[in-house]
Amino acid sequence: MQTSARNRLLLTRSLGAVWHPCTQMKHHESLPLLPVARGEGCWLYDFDGRRCFDAISSWWVNLFGHSNPRINAALVDQLGKLEHVLLAGCTHEPAVELSERLSRAAAGALGHCFYASDGASAVEIALKMSFHYWRNRGRPEKQRFVSLAGSYHGETLGALAVTDVALFRDIYAPLLMTASRVPSPDWRGAEQGESARDYAIRRAQDLERHLERHHGETAALIVEPLVQGATGMAMHDAEYLRRARALCDRYEVHLIADEIMTGFGRTGTFYAHGQAGITPDFLTLSKGLTGGYLPLSVVLTRDAVYEAFYDDAVTRGFLHSHSYTGNALACRAALATLAIFEEDDVIAANRVKAARLTAAAAARLAVHPRVRHFRTTGMIWAFEVDTTDSAFARAFSARALERELLLRPLGNTVYFMPPYVISDEEISLLVDRTVELLDSIGT
Numbered sequence: 001m002q003t004s005a006r007n008r009l010l011l012t013r014s015l016g017a018v019w020h021p022c023t024q025m026k027h028h029e030s031l032p033l034l035p036v037a038r039g040e041g042c043w044l045y046d047f048d049g050r051r052c053f054d055a056i057s058s059w060w061v062n063l064f065g066h067s068n069p070r071i072n073a074a075l076v077d078q079l080g081k082l083e084h085v086l087l088a089g090c091t092h093e094p095a096v097e098l099s100e101r102l103s104r105a106a107a108g109a110l111g112h113c114f115y116a117s118d119g120a121s122a123v124e125i126a127l128k129m130s131f132h133y134w135r136n137r138g139r140p141e142k143q144r145f146v147s148l149a150g151s152y153h154g155e156t157l158g159a160l161a162v163t164d165v166a167l168f169r170d171i172y173a174p175l176l177m178t179a180s181r182v183p184s185p186d187w188r189g190a191e192q193g194e195s196a197r198d199y200a201i202r203r204a205q206d207l208e209r210h211l212e213r214h215h216g217e218t219a220a221l222i223v224e225p226l227v228q229g230a231t232g233m234a235m236h237d238a239e240y241l242r243r244a245r246a247l248c249d250r251y252e253v254h255l256i257a258d259e260i261m262t263g264f265g266r267t268g269t270f271y272a273h274g275q276a277g278i279t280p281d282f283l284t285l286s287k288g289l290t291g292g293y294l295p296l297s298v299v300l301t302r303d304a305v306y307e308a309f310y311d312d313a314v315t316r317g318f319l320h321s322h323s324y325t326g327n328a329l330a331c332r333a334a335l336a337t338l339a340i341f342e343e344d345d346v347i348a349a350n351r352v353k354a355a356r357l358t359a360a361a362a363a364r365l366a367v368h369p370r371v372r373h374f375r376t377t378g379m380i381w382a383f384e385v386d387t388t389d390s391a392f393a394r395a396f397s398a399r400a401l402e403r404e405l406l407l408r409p410l411g412n413t414v415y416f417m418p419p420y421v422i423s424d425e426e427i428s429l430l431v432d433r434t435v436e437l438l439d440s441i442g443t
Helices: 004-016 025-029 068-077 093-105 117-138 156-159 166-175 197-218 240-250 270-275 303-309 327-345 346-363 390-400 422-441
Strands: 038-040 044-045 051-054 114-118 143-150 180-182 218-221 254-259 282-285 296-300 370-378 380-385 413-416
Touching: 004 254, 025 117, 025 166, 025 422, 038 240, 044 114, 044 413, 051 093, 051 117, 051 296, 051 422, 068 117, 093 296, 114 117, 114 166, 117 218, 117 282, 117 303, 166 327, 180 197, 218 240, 240 270, 327 346, 346 370, 346 380, 346 422, 390 422
Parallel strands: 143 180, 143 218, 218 254, 254 282
Antiparallel strands: 038 044, 044 051, 114 296, 282 296, 370 380, 380 413
């Protein structure tokens, strides 16, 4: 397809100047970048007006569509008041109000918010905070961490240490602290006839055996509640979280709920851990926090953790920061995002949309001869494609773009994570064109 000079110029300049994330740049010799001039709702547009449906919410961040008028208006208003001020020794209304509202959504049990810029940074903070808590409490031997097989928590060195995705981790292994892995409750591993709940119980027994032996040296368990994203949208029953919480209480180990992807309604409840009826010791949030507008992350924690740092001695304080901590514009975008949740009763509306997309996908995708393990949790859908093509993900993405779809498979796992403003017409388009893609494999 012909493309304009303006599109071509942007692509040339980008390849000459921008080192793109999670990318082997040489692949773009044959697989062109997608030039994006503007966004509106679920759609991205190039300079020629050609459109592409953002079926993955731009790496899982965009909740209410591109160029959302309510978030836009909030940011314009904030620009006229305060763009940023350091959060060390200063405070401002957007950060205070946002902290209060996030805490209320956790039933007030997580009353202290520590801000950062991105998900990996939030994980780093939670890990350091847990480590430092035990040190302040006279338990310095508790300095190891446990995560699930196939987990993903970010790519900075601390977060990477508790990540178990070989593509990201292996090359940097010599730089990482030692962490432990326990088997994942991903229900795809269940025996024939074994329910997702029974499998979760069996995997929780593995965790129990590990903590029984190693609790004395373990600071925290970190878990992606209900859905492990980067390992291929691995889904598990909430019973695992209930049992993990009980085990962490029994063995005096912190529970970190990494809800960077699963928070803000993505799994069907505002926070995913709420489906298990538990409260973690640390909750990490990012991605959808600002509706996909600005970098912002936060760690919420309990009074008991906060109090362990409250002291006259500076060395007992939590000495972690970055220049843009609690940025006022980002906090205001987050407040506008939370307002949409309340004003539009988004969680209830999402349940209706999820049922519609699930029904459409079950009728056409789940029964496709190429599809394995079709599954869904809230506003996340995933399935494996039966293929032996080692370059499947790149080829599938390229063919998807030809059909106006932005999809980025994880290996042979195709997933949908669209913005919450997806319409019935767009649901039909997404399912129909994905079926066309599956039909085209091998041709």
